[in-house]
Amino acid sequence: MIIFRLIWESFRFAWQALRANLTRTILSLLGVTIGIFAIIAVFTLVDSLERNIKSSFTFLGxxxxxxxxxxxxxxxxxxxxxxxxxxxxxxxxxxxxxxxxxxxxxxxxxxxxxxxxxxxxxxxxxxxxxxxxxxxxxxxxxxxxxxxxxxxxxxxxxxxxxxxxxxxxxxxxxxxxxxxxxxxxxxxxxxxxxxxxxxxxxxxxxxxxxxxxxxxxxxxxxxxxxxxxxxxxxxxxxxxxxxxxxxxxxxxxxxxxxxxxxxxxxxxxxxxxxxxSEFIQNAIGSIFDVISIAGAVIGGFSILVGGFGIANIMFVSVKERTPIIGIQKSLGAKNYFILLQFLFEATFLSLIGGLAGIGLVFALTFIPLGALEVYLSLKNIIIGLLLSSSIGIISGFIPAGIASRMDPVEAIRSN
Incomplete structure (x- = not known):
């Protein structure tokens, strides 16, 4: 039951953070959106190009x-x-x-x-x-x-x-x-x-x-x-x-x-x-594996910037909610509850940026590219969601740790 309470509280605080300062939050999440878009767009284009090239060799059986x-x-x-x-x-x-x-x-x-x-x-x-x-x-x-x-x-x-x-x-x-x-x-x-x-x-x-x-x-x-x-x-x-x-x-x-x-x-x-007949297809697959890795490294720098944006939001959120944290702890909230609450919040925020990036890639599939048919696979969607979730957890861990170790008395008096 506590896990559902944590998820609900985190979702509510994340939504409040979005509404409280929409411009700041959007600019902070833009790094995650661009990073996820860059990586998933590369994976999607590479997979689509590889599939189209391999299909061109179907005459080999x-x-x-x-x-x-x-x-x-x-x-x-x-x-x-x-x-x-x-x-x-x-x-x-x-x-x-x-x-x-x-x-x-x-x-x-x-x-x-x-x-x-x-x-x-x-x-x-x-x-x-x-x-x-x-x-x-x-x-x-x-x-x-x-x-x-x-x-x-x-x-x-x-x-x-x-x-x-x-x-x-x-x-x-x-x-x-x-x-x-x-x-x-x-x-x-x-x-x-x-x-x-x-x-x-x-x-x-x-x-x-x-x-x-x-x-x-x-x-x-x-x-x-x-x-x-x-x-x-x-x-x-x-x-x-x-x-x-x-x-x-x-x-x-x-x-x-x-x-x-x-x-x-x-x-x-x-x-x-x-x-x-599989030799050519395997050789093509090896080439595109290298291209995918190179694209992931390049997109990784964008996600790194996005991670700093998430961390910035969370530090500000901890600062603004310090008295609330003190009240929660004085009412018996454990350190792990506060820690998980902020980690969930960071993950939700990062997922919002990730979903926006995946949405942009999905829009890309509707752009005609001649003989190349672009297809966003379920695998790449899952990769995008896992990456954005991981960035949220990593970026929110330090702010969440600071919040969980606060002294309740000092936190209440900080208002």
């Missing part, structure tokens, strides 16, 4: 291991790029070899892509990402078909001229007519549209997007590009099991199988790279 010539990572001691360039690319024979033998993969696919121009009547779409895929491609990568359907196994095996296209291609070629069932021309060949992919939206970077992607059967793609020639190479990718932490089992298994398939001797190094 999740929990996916790719067979490439070049590794995603490179560092001191790595041999020159021209040695990677001389490595042989993956091929359909290796895909079949892995498909028959892999035990630690949920699914495996092979695909190839190239930029192409798509036409329909007098309309055309330049710069489309034309991608040849197999039936299991949808088991490895996300292929959200919102209208029509995905390929059947028969269409893939027979290399039928059918296509699943993105929203930008649909908007450019369909006009007012329904896109499903419409014929489009790719490299001089007619294809029938059987599916439409879900709209992904604009990203921060010019990276492959589902919106300008056109999927066709792998065999149809091979007929047009003769894979392995003209710089167009297939990519093998396997989706790991959820129980395989870090895809270590899948990586070890694929390494052994590929070495065996390519006839590498035990003393020879790998002539392929196994790239995890």
């Amino acid at each position: 999740t929990n996916v291991l790719r067979v490439d010539r070049f590794p995603f990572s490179s560092g001191p001691g790595e041999y020159p790029w021209w040695k990677y360039f001389r490595r042989p690319p993956g091929n359909y024979s290796e895909y079949e070899f892995l498909q028959e033998r892999l035990q630690n993969a949920e699914a495996i696919t092979i695909s190839a892509s190239s930029n192409s121009t798509l036409k329909s009547g007098s309309s055309s779409f330049e710069g489309a990402t034309l991608q040849g895929v197999i039936f299991d491609h949808k088991e490895v990568y996300d292929v959200p078909v919102v209208e029509g359907r995905y390929f059947t196994e028969m269409e893939i095996s027979a290399a039928r001229n059918v296509a699943v296209i993105g929203s930008k291609i649909s908007n450019a070629l369909a006009a007012a007519a329904p896109i499903i069932g419409q014929k489009i021309k790719i490299r001089g060949q007619n294809f029938v549209v059987i599916g439409l992919l879900e709209e992904e939206g604009a990203g921060l970077f010019d990276l492959p997007s589902k919106d300008n992607t056109c999927l066709i059967p792998y065999g149809s793609f091979n007929k047009m590009y003769y894979l392995g020639r003209n710089g167009v190479e297939p990519t093998i990718a396997a989706k790991g099991l959820d129980s395989d932490e870090g895809l270590e089992s899948l990586e070890n298994e694929m390494t052994g199988l590929l070495r065996a398939k390519r006839g590498l001797k035990p003393t020879e190094e790998n002539n392929f790279a196994l790239n995890k």
